[in-house]
Amino acid sequence: MGLPFNLSEYLITDDLTILLALIAATVFLLNNLYKPQPLVHPILLGRQSDAGRARNPKESAVYRNYGTGLLGRFPIRPSKEVYILADLVKQESEAPRTLWSTKITNTHLQDRVASLGTGLLRLARLQPNESNVLLLLNDSLEFIVADMALASHCIPSFTLASSNLLSSVLESHPPSAIITHAFLLSQILELIYDAGEKTGHHTIIVVGEPSSQAMASVASNVKVLKFSEVEREGFKVEKVISPLPKPSDIFTVSFFEGEGGQLQSAQLTHENITAGVTATRSLLPLSHTPSPLDTILSTHSLSTPYGRAIAYTAIYEGTSFATQRSSELYHIDDQQNPSDGSDIITGKRYPIPAPTILFIKPQHLNYLVSEILKQASKSWLLFPIAWRHKLAGIADGFLTKDSLWDRLVFDNARAKVMGDGAAALRAIIVSGGAIDAEKMTPSRIALSVPLVNTFIHPLVAGPVLASHAFDLQDFPAVTNDVLPSPAAHCGPPSVNVEAKLVGVDDELVENGADPSGALLVRGPSVARLVSVEDYVDVQPEGDKDGWIIMGVRAKVQTNGSFQVLSQI
C-alpha cells in the first residue's frame, strides 16, 4: 500500500545486478583514476624562465632559464676537466664509433689530430699564433681533424657559412693556407690568380686526388700538398708540442652574411664552444642525454657555430655522428637542395647506424610529418581512433612511442617513410626557422618522441632559445596581427644565455601585456661579432654591457617562453 511498496518494486536486484555493478565499478575506476602521468608536471611549464625583478625603461626584464636562475652562474663546460677544444675528446673511452664513414676510436682520433698538426707546421710552414687557415671543406672527418689540429697549435681556422662569401673573404682576410677538396682546386687557383696583386706565397692542402689539369695550372708561388701526405709526414716524425691554448683564445672565425648583406664574422673562443656543447647537451633532459649508444644526424653545416657545437657534442658524448649529405656547402656541380625538406629521406646517407637523435630544420620536420601522416591515414579504420587517443594523451601531457596505437598504426607508417631504423629515433631537435604552432601537435603525434623547438643565430654556438623537451602544451590559435599563422614558441633561453627585449612599450607592459621588442642576448656561448667593411675589421657599436642584437622581434609569454615574431 502506498510508496514503500512501489519503491521496492523498482529496486529489484538480482544476480545480473551484481555482475553489472562490478563491471560498472571497474569501468568507473578505469575512466577516472587511470590517467597517465604527464611527462613533466604542468606547474613547471608555468615558470620556464626566471625573470629579473627590475627593468630599465623601454626594456623588458632580463630572462634566464629557470634551471640556471638569475643568481646562478652560467654553465660553461660540460664537465670540470673540459677547458679547451682538445679536452672534448674523452681519453678514457675505448669504444669506436662511426664519424661520417670512418669507424674510429678517441685515441686514434687524437693521434690523427696530432699528426696533422705536426705535418701542417712542418710542411705548410704555419706559425702558431700568427697564421690562419681557411677550411673550405664539406662536413667530414677531415674537417674535425683539421679544426682540432689547428686549434691545438693556436692557429685560428676560418670557415664560411655559405660558399658565395669565398671571394670576399679571400680578399679581406687572405689566409696563410687553405685546406680544401680536390674538386675545388681549380676554382681556388682561379680566384688566387684573379686577385693578382697579392703575389705572396700560397699553400693549398687538398683532400683527395687533384686532377692532373688542376695540378698543371699551379703557378710557381702556389704550393699544393695532399692531406694524406701531410698527415703521414706528421706521423713519421716527432710530434711538435705547442703551448696549450687558453680558453679565451680564438680558435675559429665563421664568416656569414649579415642582415644588410655585409660580411660579418663570429670569432669563437674555446670557452664559446665548450659553453655551446654544454647548451646543446642540455637540450635533452638528464634522463635522455646522448650516450655512446646514440647516433646523431645533423643538417646544420659544421661551418656555422651551431653546427660545430652539435658535432663537438657528438664527439664529447662518444656518439656516432654524420651530417646530411644534402646540407653540404661545396658541390662538384651546381645541384640544388630540394627546398621541401625531402632530402632528409631521399638524400644519400653515410654508413652510420640508424640515427637516434636528429638535428633538423623545419622543412625536414614538415616533410617527415606529412609523409608519416599520409602513410598512417591509409589504415582508414584504426587511424581516426589512434589519432583521438594520442590527442587525448597529449591533452593530459603524456606521449610515448610504445603505446598500442603506435604498434597498430604509427610504427608501420614511420618504417615505411624513414626505413628500418625508424624505431631507433628517440628525439628530434628543430632549429633554423619557425614551425607553425598548429603543426606542433600533429608532429608530436606522428613522431611520438620528444620534439624540441629552438631558435639559433650565426653568432651563438649552441641554441639561443630552446623549448622543454617534454612540453606538450597546445594552445588554441590566437590571431596575431604580425604573422598570418603564429609560430610555435621557442621556450625559455638556453641554460647559459640570458635574454632581454628592447624597444618595449612601457605603458602596455605596466598594464600586464606581454612585452614584445627586439631580442638581445648575452652569455658565454655568444661569440664576438666583427663586421668587415672595406676589408677592415670593425667592431660594431652594439649595446654596451655586451648585449648582442639577434635581429628578430620576440614576445615573452606569462609562462616565460619566448615567441619569435619576425625578422627586424
Next chain:
Amino acid sequence: MGVSFDLGTPVNTALFLYILYSVQRIIFPTTSKPSTIPNEFKAGYSWMPKTHPPTVLFKTYTPKTLEPFNGVDDGRILLAINGTVFDVTGGRNFYGPNGMYGNFAGRDASRGMAKQSFDIEMLTPVDQPLDKLTDLKPDEIENMKGWIEHFSSKYIICGKLVENDAI
C-alpha cells in the same frame, strides 16, 4: 534456485547504460579543447599564468622625489645607498615608519650605512646637495660596500639617485 538475469529491471538498466557510456568514453576519448586558456595548472594541462612575474621599472630619483617613499601611507619603501636606490618594501619591519631603521626610509642612507649609525645626523636634508662622502675612512667605505652587497641580494635595485637639479 537458478540465477536470474533480468535486464529490464530499473537498476540493471541504469547500470547497463552507465557501463555503455563509460566504455564509449574509453574507446572514443574526448578531444575538445577548452575555449579559454586555463589560468591554473589544476584546470588543464595547457595552461598559462594570468600575469607576468612583477617587475619594477628602473627610475631616476632625486632626494625630493625619493622622500615620499617612506612607507608612511602603506606605499613602497625606498632607500638609497651610494646612488643606488633599493626597494625595501619587503623589509617593512625594519624600514617602515615604526621600524628600527625607519629614519632611512625615502632618504640617502650612505653615510649611516658606512658609519653603522642610524642617527638623524647621518641624513642630509632633502633640499641640500647629496652627501659627497669624501670624509669617510677606507674601512667605512668598505662597510658601506658590504651593505650594498647585502641589499643587492636581499632587495630589488630599482633606480638611481641624482641631484635635485639634475632632472
